Amino acid sequence: MSLTVLTYLVVGASFALYIGIAFASKARSTGDFYVAGKHVHPVANGMATAADWMSAASFISMAGLIAFLGYDGSVYLMGWTGGYVLLALLLAPYLRRFGKFTVPEFIGERYYSDVARVVAVICLIVISFTYVAGQMRGVGIVFSRFLNIDIGYGLLVGMGVVFLYAVLGGMKGITYTQVAQYCVLIFAYTVPAVFISLQVTGVMVPQVAFGSEVAGGGYLLAKLDAIVTDLGFAAYTSGTKSRIDVFFITLALMVGTAGLPHVIVRFFTVPKVRDARASAGWALLFIAILYTTAPAVGALARLNLTTTIQTGPVGEETGNLPYEERPEWFKTWEETGLLTVEDKNGDGRIQYYNDANADFAAQAENFGWEGNELTVDRDIIVLANPEIAGLPDWVVALVAAGGIAAALSTAAGLLLVISAAVSHDLCKGVFWRSISERRELMAGRISAGVAILMAGYLGFNPPGFVAQVVALAFGLAAASLFPAILLGIFSVRINKPGAVAGMLAGLLFTVGYIIYFKGVVVEPFAADVAENWLFGISPEGIGGIGMLINFAVAFSVSALTREPPEEVKAMVRRIRVPR
Amino acid sequence: MKKSSHWGDNLRLVAICLVVWFVVSFGCGILFVDSLNRFSIGGFELGFWFAQQGSIVVFLLVIVAYVVGMAVIDRRHGVAESDEAPPDDASSHSDTDE
Numbered sequence: 001m002s003l004t005v006l007t008y009l010v011v012g013a014s015f016a017l018y019i020g021i022a023f024a025s026k027a028r029s030t031g032d033f034y035v036a037g038k039h040v041h042p043v044a045n046g047m048a049t050a051a052d053w054m055s056a057a058s059f060i061s062m063a064g065l066i067a068f069l070g071y072d073g074s075v076y077l078m079g080w081t082g083g084y085v086l087l088a089l090l091l092a093p094y095l096r097r098f099g100k101f102t103v104p105e106f107i108g109e110r111y112y113s114d115v116a117r118v119v120a121v122i123c124l125i126v127i128s129f130t131y132v133a134g135q136m137r138g139v140g141i142v143f144s145r146f147l148n149i150d151i152g153y154g155l156l157v158g159m160g161v162v163f164l165y166a167v168l169g170g171m172k173g174i175t176y177t178q179v180a181q182y183c184v185l186i187f188a189y190t191v192p193a194v195f196i197s198l199q200v201t202g203v204m205v206p207q208v209a210f211g212s213e214v215a216g217g218g219y220l221l222a223k224l225d226a227i228v229t230d231l232g233f234a235a236y237t238s239g240t241k242s243r244i245d246v247f248f249i250t251l252a253l254m255v256g257t258a259g260l261p262h263v264i265v266r267f268f269t270v271p272k273v274r275d276a277r278a279s280a281g282w283a284l285l286f287i288a289i290l291y292t293t294a295p296a297v298g299a300l301a302r303l304n305l306t307t308t309i310q311t312g313p314v315g316e317e318t319g320n321l322p323y324e325e326r327p328e329w330f331k332t333w334e335e336t337g338l339l340t341v342e343d344k345n346g347d348g349r350i351q352y353y354n355d356a357n358a359d360f361a362a363q364a365e366n367f368g369w370e371g372n373e374l375t376v377d378r379d380i381i382v383l384a385n386p387e388i389a390g391l392p393d394w395v396v397a398l399v400a401a402g403g404i405a406a407a408l409s410t411a412a413g414l415l416l417v418i419s420a421a422v423s424h425d426l427c428k429g430v431f432w433r434s435i436s437e438r439r440e441l442m443a444g445r446i447s448a449g450v451a452i453l454m455a456g457y458l459g460f461n462p463p464g465f466v467a468q469v470v471a472l473a474f475g476l477a478a479a480s481l482f483p484a485i486l487l488g489i490f491s492v493r494i495n496k497p498g499a500v501a502g503m504l505a506g507l508l509f510t511v512g513y514i515i516y517f518k519g520v521v522v523e524p525f526a527a528d529v530a531e532n533w534l535f536g537i538s539p540e541g542i543g544g545i546g547m548l549i550n551f552a553v554a555f556s557v558s559a560l561t562r563e564p565p566e567e568v569k570a571m572v573r574r575i576r577v578p579r
Numbered sequence: 580m581k582k583s584s585h586w587g588d589n590l591r592l593v594a595i596c597l598v599v600w601f602v603v604s605f606g607c608g609i610l611f612v613d614s615l616n617r618f619s620i621g622g623f624e625l626g627f628w629f630a631q632q633g634s635i636v637v638f639l640l641v642i643v644a645y646v647v648g649m650a651v652i653d654r655r656h657g658v659a660e661s662d663e664a665p666p667d668d669a670s671s672h673s674d675t676d677e
Contacts, residue, residue, distance in 0.1 A: 074627075078635070085596070089597065208621075211620070220622055237624050237627040250605065274653070280642055281639065285639055288636070288638075288639055292635055292636070295631040
């Protein structure tokens with residue numbers, strides 16, 4: 001059976017499973033549609049949260065990103081897991097105790113203000129659409145790469161599947177499909193990782209193999225450090241970003257993660273406060289399985305790739321792989337254009353080194369090298385893993401299904417918070433308070449449908465700034481939603497003017513800083529280099545400063561204006577205690 | 580009276596957990612990574628290990644400690660949730676399914 005047919009079968013079977021689950025868990029009330037009737041078991045919710053959170057970027061791109069960033073890649077590992085500690089300790093239990101449906105609803109009631117609620121809805125929609133565009137793109141790419149069909153058709157199929165289970169089942173439908181999707185994606189991620197670890201180090205567990213000795217002697221990381229520095233790259237275990245930048249990017253990603261509405265809302269779906277606490281732990285456990293495997297995969301892949309090219313001592317002519325002798329997987333990926341070789345010095349061999357390193361230039365010239373000849377798209381690291389390890393075709397098919405599962409599960413979660421914000425916060429909450437439950441449910445389904453169409457459009461015509469706006473999504477969440485919720489729970493004194501002023505200040509500062517350097521829609525105003533940055537903090541890390549500004553403004557304005565009304569204070573005291 | 584001390588215990592536990600959270604990630608993984616890298620466990624430099632593996636493992640332990648600690652605090656102050664009926668949600672929306 002050919003690989004394409006096998007991939008169709010595996011991906012098709014996974015789709016049939018998701019759709020089957022959707023029909024079995026149709027939403028009958030708004031409670032089902034927004035929060036799965038609050039009947040979700042904490043372990044199931046942990047799995048669903050993990051699938052919700054781990055996007056196409058986590059599954060496809062992260063290991064490759066770390067492979068080329070080395071230590072600097074730690075910002076993603078710590079940032080995207082540390083946020084769960086904040087969620088578990090500072091937000092989830094109290095929001096569950098609050099007991100309503102959406103994040104803007106909490107902000108609106110806590111700050112007794114429709115304005116605050118609408119500001120929260122706007123932040124939520126910007127954050128979620130930014131994110132969802134990337135997911136739909138991921139679905140399209142996996143389809144076109146593994147199933148050889150046009151990206152547009154791939155997108156249509158993906159949209160159709162999400163439409164079925166998100167519109168029919170609402171939160172109830174996506175919860176149980178996300179559980180299934182987690183199982184598919186984690187299996188697809190760990191199986192190739194285990195085999196690669198075995199091949200390179202003889203140890204089965206990737207997390208252990210990461211710190212083990214490789215065949216031929218020496219520890220994996222020591223060997224990797226040695227070979228990449230010999231080729232002019234920064235040592236794998238030390239990285240190149242400044243300490244303060246690493247600090248603030250990690251902070252912004254952690255706080256941003258905790259402030260992402262589609263993640264927060266998952267903790268509204270469990271029956272009790274103590275389930276919300278436990279569920280965050282389960283979620284982190286399920287996420288950690290992938291997040292501790294990814295850096296191991298990254299290091300193994302970087303070593304694999306480097307030693308495939310640099311077969312002997314650096315600088316000797318025979319030390320480099322002749323182009324004619326390149327392995328089979330190399331050829332497959334060359335066909336996709338994601339891996340390219342250009343024989344710049346015409347010696348018939350491949351040189352892979354850091355030609356941007358001025359200190360290394362003289363040495364390279366000495367060797368007769370005339371520039372780096374290999375370019376590798378970071379995204380292929382995970383996708384090519386099974387081929388590099390020589391695993392059977394069904395594993396390759398599984399990885400394709402895993403990538404699609406990761407993208408669909410995240411997209412569905414995002415689309416649902418968007419539709420809930422429109423039907424529950426805007427329709428029911430602000431503009432049409434007398435709407436009946438049946439109509440509200442219909443409004444939720446319609447807005448989910450419209451959101452899917454818009455997401456599909458964004459996936460098909462990705463705006464040029466998608467890569468830039470990911471920083472924006474986390475920065476926004478860190479500077480607006482997270483502080484507003486946190487202060488709403490932990491301070492009784494923060495009032496409406498304080499919270500609204502704080503959100504706007506954090507928002508404007510963060511968005512302004514990112515646009516200033518990244519130029520979303522408009523041209524950047526200054527070069528995005530360390531010399532121009534405030535305190536040496538890159539736009540990716542500025543959300544942390546935005547959060548501090550939000551806190552400062554919210555406290556000062558609240559101190560100067562009237563205390564919140566008694567019933568709001570009572571509400572805050574109520575949600576602090578489980579019963 | 581009882582409730583305010585429940586909140587006090589809650590805050591103390593959260594503060595302790597957040598100190599650990601900060602020390603393993605921002606401390607061991609970032610600020611003191613170079614000093615820790617002079618030590619190693621297996622093939623890992625210690626600071627690098629904290630940044631790419633250890634911090635995640637400790638995060639998990641922090642949440643477990645918090646969940647267990649809060650269960651004790653809830654019980655001590657008599658506000659633990661009962662096992663049978665889920666708490667009454669102050670929600671006007673119907674929740675009729677199942």
